[in-house]
Amino acid sequence: xxxxxxxxxxxxxxxxxxxxxxxxxxxxxxxxxxxxxxxxxxxxxxxxxxxxxxxxxxxxxxxxxxxxxxxxxxxxxxxxxxxxxxxxxxxxxxxxxxxxxxxxxxxxxxxxxxxxxxxxxxxxxxxxxxxxxxxxxxxxxxxxxxxxxxxxxxxxxxxxxxxxxxxxxxxxxxxxxxxxxxxxxxxxxxxxxxxxxxxxxxxxxxxxxxxxxxxxxxxxxxxxxxxxxxxxxxxxxxxxxxxxxxxxxxxxxxxxxxxxxxxxxxxxxxxxxxxxxxxxxxxxxxxxxxxxxxxxxxxxxxxxxxx
Numbered sequence: 001x002x003x004x005x006x007x008x009x010x011x012x013x014x015x016x017x018x019x020x021x022x023x024x025x026x027x028x029x030x031x032x033x034x035x036x037x038x039x040x041x042x043x044x045x046x047x048x049x050x051x052x053x054x055x056x057x058x059x060x061x062x063x064x065x066x067x068x069x070x071x072x073x074x075x076x077x078x079x080x081x082x083x084x085x086x087x088x089x090x091x092x093x094x095x096x097x098x099x100x101x102x103x104x105x106x107x108x109x110x111x112x113x114x115x116x117x118x119x120x121x122x123x124x125x126x127x128x129x130x131x132x133x134x135x136x137x138x139x140x141x142x143x144x145x146x147x148x149x150x151x152x153x154x155x156x157x158x159x160x161x162x163x164x165x166x167x168x169x170x171x172x173x174x175x176x177x178x179x180x181x182x183x184x185x186x187x188x189x190x191x192x193x194x195x196x197x198x199x200x201x202x203x204x205x206x207x208x209x210x211x212x213x214x215x216x217x218x219x220x221x222x223x224x225x226x227x228x229x230x231x232x233x234x235x236x237x238x239x240x241x242x243x244x245x246x247x248x249x250x251x252x253x254x255x256x257x258x259x260x261x262x263x264x265x266x267x268x269x270x271x272x273x274x275x276x277x278x279x280x281x282x283x284x285x286x287x288x289x290x291x292x293x294x295x296x297x298x299x300x301x302x303x304x305x306x307x
Contacts, residue, residue: 039295096143152199
């Protein structure tokens with residue numbers, strides 16, 4: 001018996017959908033396998049901000065510590081341990097142009113004119129202007145020269161997490177605020193102000209697929225596109241493990257690309273992030289454990305983003 005055109009089309013669609021999994025199904029199962037675990041040259045310490053970022057130009061993320069309190073010099077200090085030494089050798093330890101201060105968020109970002117990342121201070125409280133301020137010291141000057149100090153479009157606020165990310169792809173760091181409490185939409189909200197406008201113009205202000213929640217770490221990253229919204233939930237999870245949740249930029253942050261548990265039990269002894277740790281083009285789950293470690297040192301743990 002011959003199938004009519006509509007039946008044939010329906011049958012073909014059914015076969016094709018069964019044979020080709022959706023993007024979410026195809027990527028199910030990342031973050032289940034650990035590919036790296038090591039202590040470091042740093043003793044356990046929680047006097048600042050830790051992250052992994054390439055500081056040598058080899059494409060591998062080094063361990064970057066911005067110490068902004070209880071410093072020996074009275075200034076904010078930058079300490080870097082190299083990935084090539086398995087984080088055992090320090091390649092830079094310097095005071096910066098900033099006096100010790102703890103009124104906001106400190107981050108290292110890729111520099112446009114130096115192998116060393118630039119140092120960013122997002123000051124979110126006790127500012128003279130009453131608005132959030134962005135201060136940047138250059139890696140080229142080993143953090144002795146400030147290249148930017150501006151008041152932004154945002155009033156002082158600590159109802160979420162602040163970061164910098166090149167949202168519009170122009171090579172300049174944009175200011176990102178992920179608001180996780182006291183939102184107007186009853187969801188977590190994303191706000192971005194452009195670096196090109198000196199943080200006066202907002203590129204996006206939107207609610208998301210996530211109900212109001214702050215049980216972990218938020219970031220923008222290139223999961224499927226260049227600016228997906230990533231939530232690493234490290235407490236109060238449904239799976240009993242650290243979870244990775246991703247909302248797509250393409251959907252205006254209304255649809256999820258991923259909701260998955262990981263190889264890590266719930267733990268809140270340091271920062272979590274997604275980073276392409278092994279240069280395979282896939283974001284890996286990275287945990288910088290800074291207290292209650294087995295080695296007595298700051299530890300780096302990595303689970304692969306590949307299924």
